[in-house]
Amino acid sequence: GAGVSQTPSNKVTEKGKYVELRCDPISGHTALYWYRQSLGQGPEFLIYFQGTGAADDSGLPNDRFFAVRPEGSVSTLKIQRTERGDSAVYLCASSPRLGSTYNEQFFGPGTRLTVL
Amino acid sequence: DAKTTQPNSMESNEEEPVHLPCNHSTISGTDYIHWYRQLPSQGPEYVIHGLTSNVNNRMASLAIAEDRKSSTLILHRATLRDAAVYYCILRGQSTSGTYKYIFGTGTRLKVLA
Numbered sequence: 001g002a003g004v005s006q007t008p009s010n011k012v013t014e015k016g017k018y019v020e021l022r023c024d025p026i027s028g029h030t031a032l033y034w035y036r037q038s039l040g041q042g043p044e045f046l047i048y049f050q051g052t053g054a055a056d057d058s059g060l061p062n063d064r065f066f067a068v069r070p071e072g073s074v075s076t077l078k079i080q081r082t083e084r085g086d087s088a089v090y091l092c093a094s095s096p097r098l099g100s101t102y103n104e105q106f107f108g109p110g111t112r113l114t115v116l
Numbered sequence: 117d118a119k120t121t122q123p124n125s126m127e128s129n130e131e132e133p134v135h136l137p138c139n140h141s142t143i144s145g146t147d148y149i150h151w152y153r154q155l156p157s158q159g160p161e162y163v164i165h166g167l168t169s170n171v172n173n174r175m176a177s178l179a180i181a182e183d184r185k186s187s188t189l190i191l192h193r194a195t196l197r198d199a200a201v202y203y204c205i206l207r208g209q210s211t212s213g214t215y216k217y218i219f220g221t222g223t224r225l226k227v228l229a
Contacts, residue, residue: 004159031215033216033217035217042203042219042220042221042222043219044219045218048216055214056214091159093159093160103215104162105160105162105215105217106162107161108159109158109159
């Protein structure tokens with residue numbers, strides 16, 4: 001079946017611009033995660049959705065970052081006034097359900113964001 | 117969140133077994149040990165997980181120390197396609213119910229033909 005998809009695969013923008021990154025989770029998965037990965041580092045947690053609500057946004061670095069999941073499926077990560085330090089690969093992952101002690105996360109291929 | 121320590125890199129010859137170590141001395145009783153790997157230009161993918169007992173699946177085996185302060189991922193016969201960064205992660209649960217992962221820098225495995 002289809003895995004997690006992310007669009008665009010690459011995004012180049014200029015400092016100060018606004019960007020939106022989209023994540024399509026696996027159908028039926030209720031949990032959705034966003035991570036950010038800088039070069040040479042492991043992924044860093046940003047935000048977690050259970051259904052439509054952001055249950056944990058403790059990883060968002062500042063108020064320029066915002067994410068939504070209005071219908072409990074597709075999610076959009078929004079970055080305002082981009083800075084060069086925002087350049088990274090943004091990964092999305094989904095999981096089947098909350099409450100399982102297992103809860104494998106299925107990751108998408110990521111969106112590579114470059115801020116010039 | 118409890119942290120893990122892994123060697124930065126390891127090398128293995130093709131068709132030979134590989135043992136990837138992970139130290140997690142501050143693990144709590146409810147933390148699961150998860151292993152993911154990340155192939156070049158891809159998102160991480162699940163490899164295996166365990167709590168206390170050793171585990172086997174089609175990809176690998178996980179050996180967990182009796183005191184749970186360390187574990188070892190075992191690839192029985194490394195292939196060139198196993199070249200990746202391997203992450204050992206402790207999966208706990210926050211008060212919000214999230215099962216977020218705290219990744220370290222992982223071990224970069226190089227497989228030699």
